[in-house]
Amino acid sequence: MKEELIRKAKESQPHLQDIRRDLHRHPETGFDLERTVEKVRQELIALGYEPRDCGKAGLVATVGGKKPGKTFLLRADMDALPLPEETGFDYASQTPGKMHGCGHDMHASMLLGAAKLLKEHESEICGTVKLMFQPAEEIFQGAKDMIDHGVLENPKPDAAMMIHVEIGCAEPLGAFLIPVPGISMASCEQYYITVKGKGGHGSTPHLAIDPITAAAQIHMALQEINSREIDGKDFGVFTTCKVRAGETSNVIPEIVEMWGTIRTVDPTGAMGDYIRKRIEEIAKGVGGALRCDVTVEFPNACPCVIVDEQVSAAAESYMSELVGAESVIRVAEASNGSEDFAFVSHDIPSVNMNLVTGSCQDGYCVGVHNPKSSFDDSVLWKGAAGYAYMAMRWLEDHRG
Ligand SMILES: [Zn+2]
Ligand SMILES: [Zn+2]
Incomplete structure (x- = not known):
């Protein structure tokens, strides 16, 4: 399954880059994500999903259920920042004062990539995968709003994972950074x-x-x-x-x-x-x-993000299977930053991973939330494969 997943994820790369750059050109903030949500919805429908609205501007979709088993939640956020973009890229923001400066355009694209992979392997999923596309992460309200509107019910996920892109760091492009159990974000x-x-x-x-x-x-x-x-x-x-x-x-x-x-x-x-x-x-x-x-x-x-011991260990072993142990780095120190996936992590055993999409050694020395933040979107396929493989392997290992 692994080789096929990687091959198919790589095939999707041009499309994922198109989606990401389209979202990047048209950033929207907070709960006001009309265009973004519509784009994600249409992509999901084209893949054969029946996405449901959840809360003010969230989308939920499920895949699997052909074989009995547990439920695994994958989360991506979709909102941009009230920040003027100064990158000069041809796909730079066309909306003055708004920018995808935290990479949530990358997250939405990667989870759509995973949605495609999971749909293609639907008959092999031992249970159900729930996809959570959330608004308003930057104001720490989107995850809570979706939880209040039932994203963690019917079915209730047994474990959850999210990916955030990382830039301006020392680790190499494409590495997965996986926190040790405990608190990973303030x-x-x-x-x-x-x-x-x-x-x-x-x-x-x-x-x-x-x-x-x-x-x-x-x-x-x-x-x-x-x-x-x-x-x-x-x-x-x-x-x-x-x-x-x-x-x-x-x-x-x-x-x-x-x-x-x-x-x-x-x-x-x-x-x-x-x-x-x-x-x-x-x-x-x-x-x-x-x-x-x-x-x-x-x-x-917004509370701390809590990383579950077993889900974190599973993430390390699955990502090592997928991309090789040399591309998986454990992170022991909690970040001063915050992430509203915290609300999910307080209800469901969870792990938050980072995917390096811009290493300082490659010239990506600016961190997120900066008018010059830039992200190498050549590794979108890897995020897509990481999301899909995590869910499928965890469900396989926990099928009753
Ligand atoms: Zn941010
Ligand atoms: Zn962010």
């Missing part, structure tokens, strides 16, 4: 602090309550948590990245707004709980002492 949580004082004239601060001086002291006081309260050997970090206040030079504003991000890699969630509690106590305590009303909200949260 949690990500937003905080939003409002400091409300009393507006007034800049010449008479004694008649106002200045929220800017209070916010400045809150900002400095919060650094105590990072530098004085968290053990240096535990990973827990947060940063206020956006502050907004005032309109002009002689008016004390009413409100200061502060937005930030919290990242942790604690499977128990205790580190996140501690940071949230202390941000709230310090912001309210310091702001209150300076006569301001402070509110603290945590509007958007």
